[in-house]
Amino acid sequence: MRISIEKLQQWKQEKRPIVSLTAWDYAIAQILDLAGIDIILVGDSLGMVALGHSSTLPVTLDEMIHHTKAVCRGVNRALVVCDLPFLTYQSNITQAIESAGRIIKETEAGAVKLEGGYPSMIETISRLTEIGIPVMAHIGLTPQSVKMLGYKKQGITQEAQEKIFNQAIALEKAGAFSIVLEHITEELGTNITKTLSIPTIGIGAGNGCDGQVLVTADLLGLSAKLPPFAKSYANLKEIIFDSVTHFAQDVREQNFP
Numbered sequence: 001m002r003i004s005i006e007k008l009q010q011w012k013q014e015k016r017p018i019v020s021l022t023a024w025d026y027a028i029a030q031i032l033d034l035a036g037i038d039i040i041l042v043g044d045s046l047g048m049v050a051l052g053h054s055s056t057l058p059v060t061l062d063e064m065i066h067h068t069k070a071v072c073r074g075v076n077r078a079l080v081v082c083d084l085p086f087l088t089y090q091s092n093i094t095q096a097i098e099s100a101g102r103i104i105k106e107t108e109a110g111a112v113k114l115e116g117g118y119p120s121m122i123e124t125i126s127r128l129t130e131i132g133i134p135v136m137a138h139i140g141l142t143p144q145s146v147k148m149l150g151y152k153k154q155g156i157t158q159e160a161q162e163k164i165f166n167q168a169i170a171l172e173k174a175g176a177f178s179i180v181l182e183h184i185t186e187e188l189g190t191n192i193t194k195t196l197s198i199p200t201i202g203i204g205a206g207n208g209c210d211g212q213v214l215v216t217a218d219l220l221g222l223s224a225k226l227p228p229f230a231k232s233y234a235n236l237k238e239i240i241f242d243s244v245t246h247f248a249q250d251v252r253e254q255n256f257p
Contacts, residue, residue: 001077002075002076002077002078002079002080002110003038003039003077003078003079004079004110005079005110005111005134005177005178008038008039008079008177008178008199009177009197009198009199011038011199011210012197012198012199012210017210017211017212018038018039018199018201018210018211018212019036019037019038019039019211019212020037020038020039020040020041020201020211020212020213020214021037021040021041021213021214021215021216021219022040022041022042022043022045022046022213022214022215022216022217023040023041023042023071023074023216024042024046024049024050024067024070024071025050025067025070025071025074026070026071026073026074027074028071028074028216029070029071029072029073029074029075030074030075032075032078032216033074033075033076033077033078036077037078038078038079038211039078039079039080039081039201039211039213040071040075040078040079040080040081041080041081041082041083041113041213042064042067042068042071042080042081042082042083042109043056043083043113043215044056044059044064044083044085044086044143044144045143045215045217046059046063046064046067047059047063047085048217048223049215049216049217049222049223050067051063055143055146056085056086056143056144056146057086057144057146057147059085059086060085060088061084061085061088061099061102061103063085064082064083064084064085064103065082065102065103065106065107068080068082068103068107068109069106069107069108072107072108072109075108079110079111080107080108080109080110080111081109081110081111081112081113081136082103082107082109082111082112082113083112083113083114084096084099084100084103084112084113084114085144086144089114089124090116090120093123093124093127096114096124096127096128097127097128097131097133100112100128100133100135101133104133110134111133111134111135111136111177112128112133112134112135112136113135113136113137113138113180114135114136114137114138115138115139115142115143115144115145116137116138116139116142116145117137117139117164117167117168117170117171118166118167118170118171119170121137121171121174122170122171122173122174123174125137125171125174125175125176126174126175128175129174129175129176129177130175134177135175135176135177136176136177136178136179136180136201137168137171137176137178137179137180138179138180138182139164139167139168139171139179139180139181139182140154140155140164140180140181140182140183140184140205141153141154141182141183141184141204142182143182151183151227152183153183153184153185153204154182154183154184155184155185155188156185161185161188164184164188164192165188165191165192165195168181168192168195168196168200169195169196172196172197172198176198177198177199178198178199178200178201179192179196179198179199179200179201180200180201180202180203180213181193181200181201181202181203181205181209182202182203182204182205183203183204183205183227183229184204184205185205185206186205186206186207186208187206188205189202189205189206189208189209190206190208190209193208193209193210194208199211201213203229204227204228204229204230214230214231215230218230218231218232219231219232219233219234220232220233220234220236221233221234221235221236221237221238222236222237
């Protein structure tokens, strides 16, 4: 049975940390699900780790749906959440409904995630949840706003902290079932988490959040560059390179098969 939104909210009350990772294909999704990951996010970060783009901006809705279908085939337990890619929900509420609706109808994802806070996304989230589409919000460093924000830590000044804090409160009131807090100060992440009744998932937001998420390619040592808040638990790039070069050598020396 898939993990429900109600279960996540129960875990927040019980102070049981929520574990989340990203996936972009069937093979990775299977492993994460068997390992007991609670939320598998099909993030638009797949634009970099799977498609070779320099940012998330070029990723299309069709690409997200394609990869989410593959991920869902490998998942039996985790809640699968799919990112809405850049310019598939920001124009107007009708566009957001159509984009989110396609994800829910065409994949087995249990929810969508979108970036942005008050005032831009409040009405959108309210409308999506009203028609039965669960929404995970995302504030702080929002990668789809890289042209404006860069990849710098957010919420440094008192004014910026108040803005992000108020966004979080407004997003909960709009109906978001959870909020990703990315690359903000630990104090701000903790304060938001203590204030909200919905789970917060941190990525570079300190250990005061209800859960943590990493891009799986970062965790496995497959990314070209590691963000300052990420951690590699393996160096699969080196392992894969050594394995491939060893195979190539065996073939050339006629030691395989």
